[in-house]
Amino acid sequence: MTLTKDEINMPVSYYNLHKLxxxxxxxxxxxxxxVLKIIKKKEYKVSRTHFDYLSIKTNMDLQSLENCLLExxx
Numbered sequence: 460m461t462l463t464k465d466e467i468n469m470p471v472s473y474y475n476l477h478k479l480x481x482x483x484x485x486x487x488x489x490x491x492x493x494v495l496k497i498i499k500k501k502e503y504k505v506s507r508t509h510f511d512y513l514s515i516k517t518n519m520d521l522q523s524l525e526n527c528l529l530e531x532x533x
Contacts, residue, residue, distance in 0.1 A: 474521070475514045479528060489531040491515070497527050 480488045491507065498505040498517055505517040517524065 473508050473511070473514045473516045474524060475511060476528070477513045479525065483525060483528060485528065488513070489528065493531060494527065497531065498524070501527070 476491060476494060477488050491513070494515065495505050495507070498515075498519055501519070501523070503517055503519040503523075505515055505519070508514040508516055519527075
């Protein structure tokens with residue numbers, strides 16, 4: 460229930476972190492909590508999705524999100 464409440468004011472689209480990491484050819488998928496923390500630190504909105512545990516919703520653009528993933532060291 461909390462996840463769906465968090466999603467209410469978020470964009471309709473979502474990002475699957477696993478697929479983004481594959482696209483970026485990263486050898487790892489960072490912990491979702493770490494990704495959420497970095498996005499919030501950059502003052503964007505972010506929440507997990509209720510339908511896919513590897514996906515998030517955010518108002519951050521794709522390029523910025525990809526840069527965040529590249530910043531994270533596993």
